[in-house]
Amino acid sequence: MSTVWTSRYAQRTKNLKSSAIRELLKITQKPEVISFAGGLPAPEVFPTERFREACIKVLNTQGSQALQYGATEGYEPLREMIARHTARYGVKAKSENVLITSGSQQALDLIAKLLINPGDRILVEAPTYLGALQAFNVFGAEYICVPSDDDGLQTERLEESLRLGPKFMYVLPNFQNPGGTTLAEGRRHELVLLAERYGIPIIEDDPYGQLRYEGDHLTPLITLDRQNISGDDGYSTGNVLYLSTFSKTLSPGLRLGWIVAPPEVIAKLVQIKQGADLHTSTFTQMVAHEVARDNFLDEHIKLIRKVYGERRDVMLNALEEYFPPEVSWTRPQGGLFLWVTLPEGVDAHRLFEAALKENVAFVAGDSFYAGNGYAAESRRHFRLNFSNAQPDQIREGVRRLSVAIKSQMAGLQPEAVR
Numbered sequence: 001m002s003t004v005w006t007s008r009y010a011q012r013t014k015n016l017k018s019s020a021i022r023e024l025l026k027i028t029q030k031p032e033v034i035s036f037a038g039g040l041p042a043p044e045v046f047p048t049e050r051f052r053e054a055c056i057k058v059l060n061t062q063g064s065q066a067l068q069y070g071a072t073e074g075y076e077p078l079r080e081m082i083a084r085h086t087a088r089y090g091v092k093a094k095s096e097n098v099l100i101t102s103g104s105q106q107a108l109d110l111i112a113k114l115l116i117n118p119g120d121r122i123l124v125e126a127p128t129y130l131g132a133l134q135a136f137n138v139f140g141a142e143y144i145c146v147p148s149d150d151d152g153l154q155t156e157r158l159e160e161s162l163r164l165g166p167k168f169m170y171v172l173p174n175f176q177n178p179g180g181t182t183l184a185e186g187r188r189h190e191l192v193l194l195a196e197r198y199g200i201p202i203i204e205d206d207p208y209g210q211l212r213y214e215g216d217h218l219t220p221l222i223t224l225d226r227q228n229i230s231g232d233d234g235y236s237t238g239n240v241l242y243l244s245t246f247s248k249t250l251s252p253g254l255r256l257g258w259i260v261a262p263p264e265v266i267a268k269l270v271q272i273k274q275g276a277d278l279h280t281s282t283f284t285q286m287v288a289h290e291v292a293r294d295n296f297l298d299e300h301i302k303l304i305r306k307v308y309g310e311r312r313d314v315m316l317n318a319l320e321e322y323f324p325p326e327v328s329w330t331r332p333q334g335g336l337f338l339w340v341t342l343p344e345g346v347d348a349h350r351l352f353e354a355a356l357k358e359n360v361a362f363v364a365g366d367s368f369y370a371g372n373g374y375a376a377e378s379r380r381h382f383r384l385n386f387s388n389a390q391p392d393q394i395r396e397g398v399r400r401l402s403v404a405i406k407s408q409m410a411g412l413q414p415e416a417v418r
């Protein structure tokens with residue numbers, strides 16, 4: 001229906017679509033559905049009591065500051081804390097390199113506003129994070145896609161794409177969403193070197209890096225960047241913008257993320273953020289700082305690793321037990337997701353319909369691909385989340401899913417193979 005509004009929507013809104021995942025979350029919230037769809041943390045690990053104490057302390061001791069407008073850059077002690085944490089991984093970040101954002105989703109939006117003109121090509125992984133595509137699409141981005149394998153983005157296929165002159169690269173090196181894969185150490189070096197050689201900046205999105213369940217932490221791209229390494233006065237001229245968030249370590253409802261960037265870029269992003277929301281909630285930032293301090297965050301992350309690591313193992317074992325041998329999946333060393341590949345001819349969307357009848361849900365793979373080059377390939381994949389459901393639900397959900405898969409493979413209704 002055309003209204004006075006529809007004819008007035010700006011050009012940039014014409015191709016916008018709702019996130020398939022956010023739409024899906026509405027269906028999958030029914031209690032009888034076991035959902036592997038969202039990227040939701042386990043509510044059992046939210047440190048509610050610590051938050052309660054922190055809220056009371058902030059209000060009792062700094063109430064007038066907490067409820068007041070604050071600086072766009074963010075709450076200074078929180079910026080310092082984030083700079084210190086980031087510096088552990090060899091990044092010479094100081095608080096002036098940190099901009100607090102309303103979730104790292106806002107960081108993606110601010111970066112898109114800063115860098116993308118209509119028609120600019122952005123180099124992304126195939127598949128990549130759907131929310132980044134949503135943020136970039138508003139500004140008329142086009143895409144150059146580089147495929148990933150079990151070791152992350154295939155850097156041997158990068159050079160031909162870099163020659164096409166992308167505006168920047170958007171990369172998820174750790175436990176990628178949706179693939180669950182991690183960019184191998186050698187490829188990290190190669191990627192940073194190639195980026196420098198071709199003069200293409202990198203946006204490194206790292207919400208999951210802390211959630212590693214096995215193996216050693218790999219060097220972030222921002223640390224490998226020569227500009228970062230050579231600048232004695234701190235991280236002043238780097239080629240990499242680094243994004244992270246408290247969503248997966250403390251709580252996504254906080255809406256607290258950050259960007260680490262050279263001061264010149266921070267200053268520009270601050271101007272853009274002023275137009276968006278003036279600043280991220282002062283109260284929330286002060287509470288998060290109070291919660292995280294005195295080593296609490298590090299200790300809490302250990303607990304999350306234990307809980308999610310167990311859930312990952314339960315899912316991997318259940319997949320091994322129930323799924324037919326023609327189906328394969330990634331084995332993530334951390335993060336929240338794994339990525340399933342169906343045999344040729346089995347369509348993830350049709351499977352989704354069948355799975356819903358079995359009261360189990362996932363996200364079909366095609367949402368995670370930019371552009372049209374992967375239309376057929378994308379329909380053979382889907383993403384599974386293992387952080388949110390309880391272990392017994394994970395097993396039962398995988399069993400139900402296997403019924404739906406077998407039915408699709410046999411071209412039968414689910415009832416027939418029970």
Ligand SMILES: Cc1ncc(COP(=O)(O)O)c(C=O)c1O
Nearest residue numbers: 039103104105129177245247257
């Ligand atoms: C790769 C990636 N980037 C960014 C985000 C957004 O996170 P936030 O809750 O900090 O906005 C997510 C959330 O799932 C994500 O997976």
